[in-house]
Structures are given as C-alpha cells and as structure tokens.
C-alpha cells in the first residue's frame with residue numbers, strides 16, 4: 001500500500017519505519033527540512049539526535065529508498081495514496097486541554113491537496129497521536145469543508161513505551177482501529193495484515209470514538225497503578241518500619257488479577273504521555289460535566305511524589321539544603337532514554353535550587369545534552385549552579401548528599417561506589433529504591449531515605 005506518515009517525531013518515525021519493513025511504500029513527511037535531511041542521510045548519529053530508539057536507525061537503513069522515503073512535500077506524492085497517518089504533537093495547554101494547533105496546521109496543508117487528487121480512490125486519514133475523544137469527527141468535518149472526495153477517517157492510537165518502540169511496534173499487545181465503514185476497515189486490515197489473524201495480538205475493530213477513549217483509559221489506568229503504589233504501598237512502608245516494600249509488592253502482585261507493572265514505587269512517573277493524557281482527560285470530563293475526583297487524585301499523588309523525598313529529608317532527617325552540594329543521579333524520566341519531558345528530575349532541580357543549594361552535580365548516561373537545554377542559564381541564572389559529569393563517581397565527589405531520580409541499571413547497588421567516593425555524614429535520597437543493602441550502609445554511618453522506607457538515621 002502507499003502510505004503517508006505525517007509528522008516524524010518519536011511516534012511517526014517509528015511507525016513509518018516499521019510499516020516500511022512490512023513492504024508498504026511509506027512516505028514520512030515533516031515540515032522540518034533539517035529533520036528530513038538528517039533521516040535521509042541514514043547516519044545513525046543524525047537520526048538519533050531527533051529520535052533515539054534502539055534499532056530504529058538500523059531499521060531505517062534497511063528500507064530507506066526502497067520502501068521508506070522522507071519528504072517535505074506531500075503534493076508530489078499524494079496521488080495513489082491509500083492512507084495518511086497523522087502523528088503530530090498535541091501538547092497540553094495550561095488548562096490541561098490538548099493543543100491541536102500543529103494538527104490543524106498540517107490539515108490546512110493536506111486537506112486542499114486531498115481535494116485536488118485525480119486518482120479517485122478511497123483514502124483513509126488516521127489519527128495516531130493521542131487526541132481527545134471526538135477529534136476524528138473534527139477531522140471529518142474539516143475534510144468535508146474542503147470538499148475532499150471519497151475519504152474515511154479513523155483512529156488508531158499508539159501505545160508505545162519509549163526505549164522499546166521498535167520491538168513493541170513489531171509485536172504489539174494489541175492494534176486498535178476505529179473506523180466508520182467496512183471500506184475503511186478493509187484498508188486498515190491491509191495496512192496491518194501481519195497482525196489481523198495473529199494468535200497473540202488482539203486486533204480490535206471499533207468506532208473512532210471508542211478507539212480514542214481506549215488510549216485515554218489505558219494510559220490513565222497505568223498511571224493509576226503507579227499512583228496507587230506510590231500513594232498506598234509506599235506510604236505503608238514509610239509509616240510502619242517493619243513493612244518491607246519489596247515483600248509487600250511481591251505478596252500483593254502474586255495474585256494474577258493484580259498488575260505487576262506499576263508496583264515499582266518511585267519519585268513519580270514522567271514522560272510525554274501520562275501527565276498530559278490525564279490532564280486532557282480531566283479537561284474532557286469537566287467539559288462533559290463528569291466527576292474528576294479519581295483522576296485528580298491520581299495526578300496529584302504523582303506530582304507530589306516527584307519532590308516529596310526532599311521535604312521528608314528536611315522533616316524526618318533534619319536535612320539542610322542551604323549551601324549544600326547535592327549529587328543528582330538520573331535526569332531522564334526513565335532508563336534507556338534521553339527524554340526529559342515531564343521528568344521528575346526537573347522538579348527535583350527546581351526544589352533543590354529553591355532551597356539554596358550551592359551546587360547540583362548531575363550525571364546521566366544519555367540525557368546530559370538534553371538537560372543543558374532544559375537548564376539553560378540564559379533562562380534562569382540559578383541553573384549556573386548545575387554542573388555535569390561523565391560518571392557517577394565524578395558527580396559524587398565533594399557532595400553532601402545524593403538524590404537518585406532515574407532507574408538506570410547502573411545505579412543499582414550503588415553502595416560500593418558511594419562508600420568509595422564519599423565518607424559519612426552523607427545522606428542518600430533514593431527515589432527508585434536502587435540500593436538493596438541500605439541497612440548495612442546505615443550501620444557504616446550513612447543516612448538513608450527512600451520512597452517506601454522510613455528515614456534510617458546513621459547508626460555509627
């Protein structure tokens with residue numbers, strides 16, 4: 001099939017590459033000529049600069065100029081196209097609603113081209129980015145206004161976790177397609193023919209509105225798991241010293257009905273989806289006069305979680321941050337990515353600077369270039385207090401305390417490294433429970449405070 005993917009961010013680029021692998025003729029379109037030139041170069045470093053996903057650059061190099069083409073010009077390729085996937089950013093507005101201006105702008109360009117088509121064949125315009133319930137219908141009305149002939153609209157949300165996008169696109173748990181007519185469904189089945197009769201992959205055919213709703217319910221339920229564990233499980237471990245977090249987790253999730261995913265208590269979930277989607281759903285509910293209590297609690301628990309270890313360090317451990325040097329381990333919102341969107345580390349840095357720290361010594365295996373962009377001293381002179389290091393050890397040198405914010409594997413069992421580099425008194429704030437032998441460290445004079453554990457004061 002001939003397919004256009006409009007928008008080549010994380011979702012669009014991965015989708016285009018994986019579709020081209022199944023032999024479709026795929027044109028990935030973007031307004032940004034620099035991005036398109038980078039993808040066209042095939043150079044992994046240039047591709048990763050925009051979207052850093054394991055296996056993606058290699059996959060692009062396998063199919064580029066055979067099945068996969070990059071372009072800034074849809075007009076030249078529109079004839080004979082069967083489907084257009086809309087993969088545009090839909091950032092949140094301050095009131096939580098989704099900003100559809102990128103999406104509308106792309107349509108302003110595409111709709112007149114669709115209206116001028118000569119081929120007369122059926123074309124389906126499919127929303128892949130997360131858009132509020134009813135957006136496919138909005139799309140339909142725009143295309144009708146432009147007198148586009150013989151078209152259908154559809155919703156096909158993506159559920160890709162970052163860092164595993166290529167593999168999960170090849171082997172998704174489910175493919176959800178929402179369309180109005182059998183003709184359009186037939187086109188979608190051909191796009192995804194490798195998944196239609198798959199024994200393990202659920203191919204779910206439904207209405208566009210249901211498909212849109214599935215995405216919101218799935219993401220807010222995942223965040224609810226996390227907030228439940230952070231707001232209930234972790235609190236139990238913090239309030240009652242003999243409640244062991246890891247045993248609690250295993251004991252509860254041994255029940256097949258209960259998800260294991262989400263039970264990793266943390267200093268909050270970040271990323272491009274969870275915060276944005278729950279805020280958007282709250283806004284959609286308010287607009288529809290539906291109660292939002294549960295959603296608001298889930299959101300608030302997650303936000304509170306991002307910095308509450310710093311408040312606990314002050315109240316439980318008597319920590320003072322003024323003029324102190326703090327090592328910050330982990331900047332990305334989770335391991336295996338350089339993405340810092342909505343990352344807890346942003347809030348941690350904000351809180352540390354507001355408390356007058358002398359220096360933040362940051363380390364992250366991937367996200368330092370990204371962090372320099374977020375913490376640009378031209379935006380806020382306090383960011384001058386942040387320095388960046390190539391190793392955990394260097395970041396720890398001369399620090400009074402450490403905050404572990406991301407679950408990078410290399411932070412697991414950090415006790416040896418900490419003990420090599422810094423001597424007590426030293427406070428460990430562990431947002432990811434990365435130090436299993438913390439009770440031993442306490443006997444050697446280190447203070448330890450973690451999500452899911454009460455403060456343990458140094459014993460010697």
Ligand code: UDX
Pocket residue numbers: 158159160161162163219222226260261262263264265266267268269270271272273274333334335407
């Ligand atoms: C998520 C969804 O998983 C995906 O289906 C959706 O399409 C987009 O949003 P992603 O944002 O890539 O994907 O991250 P995910 O792996 O789900 O993690 C989100 C955040 O939750 C991270 O900060 C992670 O560290 C945190 N998390 C996850 C926890 O704090 N505890 C857990 O048990 C699991």
